[in-house]
Every structure is written in C-alpha cells, then in structure tokens.
Amino acid sequence: MLSSSSSSSNGSSHRRAPRAAAVALAGVAAFLAAAVQSGAAAATPERAPAAPAQADPGALPVKLTPAQRTALIREADAQKAATAQELNLGAQERLVVRDVVKDADGTVHTRYERTYAGLPVLGGDLVVATAGDGRTEAVTRATRAAITVPSLTPAVAxxxxxxxxxxxxxxxxxxxxxxxxxxxxxxxxxxxxxxxxxxxxxxxxxxxxxxxxxxxxxxxTTGERLWAYQAVRNGTGHTVYSGTVPLTTAQSGSAYTLTDGARGNHRTYNLNRGTSGTGTLFSGADDVWGDGTPSNLESAAADAHYGAALTWDYYRNVHGRNGIRGDGVGAYSRVHYGNNYVNAFWSDSCFCMTYGDGSGNANPLTSIDVAAHEMTHGLTSATAKLVYSGESGGLNEATSDILGAAVEFHADNSSDVGDYLIGEEIDINGDGTPLRYMDQPSKDGSSKDTWYSGIGSIDVHYSSGPANHFFYLLSEGSGARTINGVSYNSPTADGLPVTGIGRAKAEQIWFRALTTKFTSTTNYAAARTGTLAVAGELYGTTSAEYKAVQDAWAGVAVGARPGGPGGGTSFENAADVSIPDNGAAVTSSITVSGRAGNAPAGLQVGVDIVHTWRGDLVIDLLAPDGTAYRLKNFSSSDSADDVNTTYTVDASAEAANGTWQLRVQDQATRDTGYVNSWQLTFP
CATH class of the missing domain: 3.10.450 (Nuclear Transport Factor 2; Chain: A,)
Known part of the structure; x- marks a missing residue:
C-alpha cells in the first residue's frame, strides 16, 4: 500500500494432563527473538572477513516449474499427518499445505495453515524446513500457544x-x-x-x-472484538511515462488484445470509470497501445501491462518464482477505476491489481513501482500472509515498497530510473516531493525512522518506515551518497555507521526471509531473526553480510550490534528441537568462531524452552571437548511451565572456538515440549 494516509498441580503425586504453555504475544507479535527489542544481543560473530562472501549457491531457491511445484505440494500433503505428529500438534489439529520453496541443496520450505476440529486457525501458520534427506531442520511458527479451546459451542450469536x-x-x-x-x-x-x-x-x-x-x-464466548484488518491493500501512486516499450499481446483474428501469454495470461481490462466487475479487455485493430497522454485510455493500460510484465520477470529471473503464487498463473489488471480516484490497490478476492486515474482523471496511477508494489502485496498474501495490521502490517507494506523499488531498479528504464523514493513523481503536496523516503522515512512528516514499542499502533504506511530504512541501510549503507542522480543521507539510531552490501544481496535476503521465515504474525524482532538466519544460510554467520544485517537492524533500533550496547558477542540457534517425553537426551548445537583463547568465566547461556512441568527437565551445557556443565537439575515439585532464563557458567577452562551443545532430557512422563532457541553470549 502506498497511501499517505498458569495453572498448578495439587501435589507431586498427582500429575496434571500435559498442556503446552502459551507464550504471551503483544498484538500479533511473532514469537521469534522477543528479547531482541529489549536490548539482548543476537547471533553474530566478533569479526567478519574483509572480503564480502558470495552467496552459498546451495541455499538459493531453484526455479520450479508448475509441475514440479505441484509434485512437491502433493508430497507434502501426503506427509502432513506425519508432520503434524512430529510437531506434537494436538489430536484435533490438521495441517493444510499452502506454499513450497525448494533450495538448490534440496532443502524444502513448506508453508502450512492449521485447522482445529475442522475450523480454520487464524495465526496458526508455520513453515517447516526439511533437508534433502528428510530431516526436519527448522520450524517457524506464527504462535507458540497450544491450539485448544474449552468449547466449540459459541456463547455469542x-x-x-x-x-x-x-x-x-x-x-x-x-x-x-x-x-x-x-x-x-x-x-x-x-x-x-x-x-x-x-x-x-x-x-x-x-x-x-x-x-x-x-x-x-x-x-x-465473550463478544469482545479481538482484531480487525483490511484485506484490500491499496496505495497512492502516479503515472510515469515509461517511453516506447515492448508489450506482449495476443492476436485473435484481425484484433489484438492486452493478453500476455508469456506471463500466466496476464490481462489488462478497462473499467471505464466503473467500480465493480472485471471491465472490458483492451483490444484493437493494430498492436499499438496509447499515445503517452492520460486522455488516451490505452496509455494507462500500456503502463499497467508493462509494469506487470516487469514485475513477473523480476520475480522469475531474480528469485526463481513462477508468478505471484508460484503456480504460473498471472493476476490481471484493471485500469480507469472510479472517477478522480487517487489510489491503486491489490485484492486477494479477485487476484488483481486496480488503478485509479488520479485527481482530475489526469494522472493514472500505473507506474512501474506502483504495479510492482501492488503485485507484491499478492506475493505476501501467497507466502508469509503478514496480517495487515500492527507491526506485521508495517512489514507487509514495507515489503511492497522494498521489492517495488527492487523491480524499478531491475527494469533499468531510462524514463523511470531506479531510486529509493516512493511515489517520487506524484505531486501530492503540490511541491513535487516524494510520498516516502527509504533512506530517512521521517522526511515525509509521518513515517518512523526507527522501531519503538508502540509502533504497532500507528498506520501501517508509517510503521513500515523502520523496515524500509533497514533495507536502504543494508543495501547502500549510512551517510551521504548520490545514486542515479538522487542524493540520499541516511542516519542511524545508534549514531554508528553501517556499511551496505549492495541492493542485489539485500533483496535476496528480504525475499528469502519473506518466503521461508516470516509468518502471518511476524513482528520487527522476528523479521530481524529471520533475515539474520537467511544471511547465515547464504553467506555464513562469520560473513560481512551477516554482520551488515545486524548493523542495519541496530541502525533502526531493532537489536544491538556485536560488542555494542546491549551486551557482548552472541551466537544463537533458533531451530526447534523436540524433547521426547521421558526419553533420550536431545542436543542443539552452536558453532563459535572468531574468538581468541578460552571462554570467559562469565559465559552467559540463554535458554528458551517451551515445556509443561519444567521440573521434568535436566539441562547441561556441553563444551567443545565434551565437558558437561549442569545448568538445571530435575525437580519433581517444580510444576511451572517453560524454562526462559540466562545461566552464567565459568567456562574459563574451555577453548572458546568450537561446537558447543545444549543437552536437554525429560526424565518423567506425561509432559512434552521443545527447545525454542538458545544462545551463548561472550561478555
């Protein structure tokens, strides 16, 4: 959108039935990395190599044909009951396959919705990453809460x-x-x-x-309103005459139509000032469309058709995605919506983009960046499905700005050069200023440069600011510079510089996080965790790219830099590890590198375990040489849920570098859970 506008037991001898603990969430905040926003450090190396790394080709997505994608979805669908069991879902829960992404190394990221007793679970989506040999590598969930309700009978009509x-x-x-x-x-x-x-x-x-x-x-049950959001994502844009451009059309007899058979049969329709229906498919006796003036209705249609083609090509050629949904089916475009309508919007229900003609019907909102922005809302709906409200709504809107800008750069159109300005040619204020500025969002007077605890309560177009700012910093870095003739000067929240890694790497990181890490409830902290995870997969956790992601987030007040305020250098593993009930011990590993000498006497071990009746658990830290440090003993009387604390260990006898492990064992029956994440922090 581009608009300006605990329960307790009765005693140790009577064990209660197992119950997965609910994690309190702020608004629709995601579970991931909640501690980061309060200043806790996240996984990062102490030093990064001077030379930038090349992306690990095995971690990049492969281009799936519709048949290959269908086969992967069919396979996931056949295994969904086994997957639900592995994830310890309840007896009344079922998984529904929604999307799939495959990496070159064979890793498959499958996105699921959930049902409970046949009812859709809003906010129950999750992504499972499966290695080529069938092992589950990681699970990203929109919620950690156990899906259960006391009754399926409403008390409210x-x-x-x-x-x-x-x-x-x-x-x-x-x-x-x-x-x-x-x-x-x-x-x-x-x-x-x-x-x-x-x-x-x-x-x-x-x-x-x-x-x-x-x-x-x-x-x-209570009649309370729990949430509200708009599913139509719209925006205010502008018509930038893209010059004389080639259009893919279709010929039927002696007539031509704006039908793009090379891109999922995308079609462009004329609503002719109407506000409903599909409209009339543009057709003509010749294959020449418009004359570059708004008064010729074909001109806006040519812009919209061209912008849709550029966006399709960008996702196909840069990210290997075959259409918005990945299924090879093209959305369609409708132009000339309403009268003096100063907006454009995406709608899931029609799987289409719709464009108004602006004030006085003189400025059709059909530019490259607007088309890409609106189509990207469709991509987000088909993947992460970020709820269009709160922090997730800001991330939804920022995703369309980020990837819309990427499409504009990728188009390399001399009449509309790439930039980090949103709606730069709309004279919405009468002075020619852009609608939004990615290098310093607050320059528009409403958007926010940095994250703060209440940002989820403002309009999503303004709460998108920190993510837009993050992307600019990650791409280009902080400070003054000129790009394609446009001057930028990006500040940082902590006053420290950020070195950019280039737009090509930044957009790969954001796209991969959107399609394999983000869920419907992802917030800023979780977006940071997801992008760091992707940077680690593509470039390694000791790379300059990984450090740049952390620095760029610190630049918008999400998390801290390595060794900076907020504490030390940290290494983290956020992959879920299931803990079998009264079974064998399980481990989760962290590889530490770039440290000199031995570990400190005050090594901090942050542990986040979701488990009912935590007294069942015995937890150890294993040093690289196998030495065990007991963190938590078994206690039959400790009936509280979850282990979420930081232990301090004197590990000064151990070499710092190497593979450290968290070992967890459940030593009693009837309660279950999983390791959510853990981290080592070197003061």
Missing part, C-alpha cells in the same frame, strides 16, 4: 458478531457496508490465548471509494 463488524465499518465511514455469507466460526490464535471466534468480512466501499474487505474477529 453470529448475528452479534455481524453487527459488531458492520459497526466497525461504519465507524470508518465505509459506504454501503455489507456482509455476504455471514460470519464464519474460527479459532483465533494470532495473539494471546487461542479462542473460539467469529470472522466476519465486511464488503462495500471505504470512504475514499476503495473496495473494502474488512475482517473483524469477534470472541465467540
């Missing part, structure tokens, strides 16, 4: 939920709000304790004429 949703729409001055099909029963798990709920979708129009798909989630 569906009509009450519908009235609440319509009221929410009217409060936003929506025009002609309507509910088609009524509320559907779901399980809400994106924040807090999972609850039986209703999801109501309100249609109609927003106050500015944009089609509305307002999702309102209502607690089916």
């Amino acid at each position: 569906a009509g009450q939920a519908e009235r609440q949703a319509l009221g929410a729409a009217r409060a936003e001055q929506a025009g002609r709000p309507d509910v088609s099909g009524g509320p559907r029963k779901v399980v809400w798990a994106a924040s807090g304790t999972p609850a039986l709920a209703y999801e109501t979708v309100v249609g109609g129009l927003r106050h500015d004429g944009t089609p509305q798909e307002l999702h309102v989630v209502t607690d089916a």
